[in-house]
Amino acid sequence: MWGAGIRRIREKGGELRPTELLVATKSGERRNLIFGGAMIGSEIVVSFYDVTEERRVQAELERLNAELEDRVRERTRELADALSTLELTHEGLIRSEKLAGLGALVAGVAHELNTPIGNALMVASTMRDMGPRFNEFLAEGLKRSELDRFLQDLQESSEIMERNLLRAAEMIKSFKQVAVDQSSHQRRPFMLTEIANELRLTLSPLFKRSTVSLTLDVDPEIRMNSYPGPLSQVLMNLVNNALVHAFEDSPEGEIRFSAHMGTDGYVKLAVVDNGCGIEPEVLPQIFDPFFTTKLGKGGSGLGLHIVYSLVTGILGGSIRVISEPGQGTSVNISLPVKAPDEA
Known part of the structure; x- marks a missing residue:
């Protein structure tokens, strides 16, 4: 390759394009050299540049990049597995919450x-006992007044x-519908x-054991065209959360659920308590998954x-929480009368 390049310069002139060659020295060491050359007058001027160190560094970088890519792929697989496990755990806990809601409904x-x-x-x-008494009246001679009575x-x-x-039949019918909605x-x-x-029916056992009252103003x-099961779960979670957290330091209190039509055509729901309120540093985190002030309890x-x-x-709605320590908590929800179609 080198000889052919020199002959081409002698015959045609011009330059020898920079060419990288692997050269063995007398000591047997192998070096990476970039050669170039040109005809100047009647002489050929040749130059070379040793790039052995640059190629060594480049090879090392390529090796490190390959190792890094392997590590990234491995960590990605580990994170994907962890995420899958977390999603399964999340789904299981949500099912547990639903079952807990159904359990509370059954108890109620x-x-x-x-x-x-x-x-x-x-x-x-009482009617069973009336039969023998009536037979006694017949045996003794039934009077008109006794028959009328x-x-x-x-x-x-x-x-x-x-x-x-x-x-009782109406309650059982209602229970069947609620069970279908919530499941x-x-x-x-x-x-x-x-x-x-x-x-009110579902949470009645909890409130009968408590000094906190539940007031409804709906x-x-x-009339809505929506998903009654999820809506019931939302309200039960909010009321139960207020019952558990808002009155730890108060023997009595009130939780109020109200609903009315807003001027924007949305249904405005509110769950309001007069309990202890929420600390400012806690308020931004209350909707975060797995955040609880009852850890271990x-x-x-x-x-x-x-x-x-x-x-x-x-x-298809929005939710906002307003609370100050010692001033109670108000959870405000805005929902469309007709829920959006599921994607």
């Missing part, structure tokens, strides 16, 4: 069913039993008062994160 329904079923059972027992008592008892059993994201038209009544005319740190995800996601 069971507690509320005790009253009408107990009343119906007591009336049935017996028929009147029987009518009243039947009406009381029917009212209580109808109430799946099914869209349907509904009155907002339905959700409010289900909220516009009875609001049963708090998963997902309740309010789920609230935020549902409100801003499937329900």
Whole structure:
């Protein structure tokens, strides 16, 4: 290659383009040299530049880059595996939150069913005892006044039993609908008062064991086409969160849920308590996943994160929290009457 280049310069003139060659020295060392040359007058001037060190550094950089790429790929795989595990854990905890909500609903329904079923059972027992007494009257000679009284008592008892059993049947029907709503994201038209009544029913056992009261103020005319299950979960999480956190240092208090139509055509919901409020350094973090002030005390740190995800996601709304220490907390939600279609 070198000889051919020299001959070309002698015959045609011009320059020898810079060419890199691997050269062996007398000591056997191999060096990287860049040669060049040109015809000046009748002589050929040749130059060379030793780039051995540059090539060594370049090879080292290429090796380090290759190692770095391998490390990045390995860390990427590790992060992907960790993210997958975290997502599975997150989904599992969300399912646990849903099951906890259904558990609270079952407890509330069971507690509320005790009253009408107990009343119906007591009336049935009374009606059973009326039979032998009526037979005694027949054996002794039934008077008109005794017959009238017996028929009147029987009518009243039947009406009381029917009212209580109808109430129990209505509660069970409501429970079935709520269970379907909370276990799946099914869209349907509904009155907002339905959700409010289900909220009171579900959380009644908690409030009956507490000195905190729950007040509902919902516009009875609001009809929505949305997802009642996620909306119920949002409200239950907010009310339960207030019950757990807002009144630790107060023996009594009030949680108020209100809803009305806004002038912008959106439904304005608010869950307000008169409890201890939220510290300023905590307030920006309350919707973060796994953030909880009850670490090690049963708090998963997902309740309010789920609230935020549902409100801003499937329900298509926005949420804002206003709170000061000692001044209570107000969670304000704005939702469209008709939820957006799922992507």
